[in-house]
Amino acid sequence: MAIPNQLPNTEVVLLEVEILLTIIFVGAWGGFVSYxxxxxxxxxxxxxxxxxxxxxxxxxxxxxxxxxxxxxxxxGFSFNMVLLAAGLGGVFAAPILKILGDKIKKYIIDASLRE
Incomplete structure (x- = not known):
């Protein structure tokens, strides 16, 4: 299974169903571990x-x-690194979403102060 690169003319990434299911399974397993x-x-x-x-x-x-x-x-990471990212995203979901939420809040506040 190889992860295809982006097509030169579009912004679409085509994933095989097996890769998508593997990513979802690894994320779910990370969720069980986190729980x-x-x-x-x-x-x-x-x-x-x-x-x-x-x-x-x-x-x-x-x-x-x-x-x-x-x-x-x-x-453009390899398939193994994509699975590692999926596993880490599964285990550390709450801290990652908190950091992402804080960055989005900061961006919105900074954008509103510039107006």
């Missing part, structure tokens, strides 16, 4: 709430891993 790391800190007795929190973490981790892997593909 189990955080679960040791906060014990919950209700199984329904625990499963719900786990699924929420997996969805957020898949989103963040997709963002980081898209960035890695854009930078």
């Amino acid at each position: 189990f790391i955080g679960k040791e800190k906060a014990q919950q007795s209700d199984a329904h709430i625990s499963i719900s929190n786990c699924l929420k973490q997996v969805v957020i981790s898949c989103f963040t891993s997709f963002l980081l892997s898209a960035l890695a593909i854009e930078k």
Whole structure:
């Protein structure tokens, strides 16, 4: 499986389905890891709430891993590095989204002050 580079005339990156599913799976696995790391800190007795929190973490981790892997593909990294970015995006989803949110807030505030 090779990740094709961008086409010369467009901004489209074509991904094979296997690559996309692998990225999503690695992100989901990172979400499980992140959930189990955080679960040791906060014990919950209700199984329904625990499963719900786990699924929420997996969805957020898949989103963040997709963002980081898209960035890695854009930078022209190898397939292994794209998977590494997807895994790190899955495990460290909350801090990455917090940093990204802070940068966007700063950009919006700076843009509003210039007007």
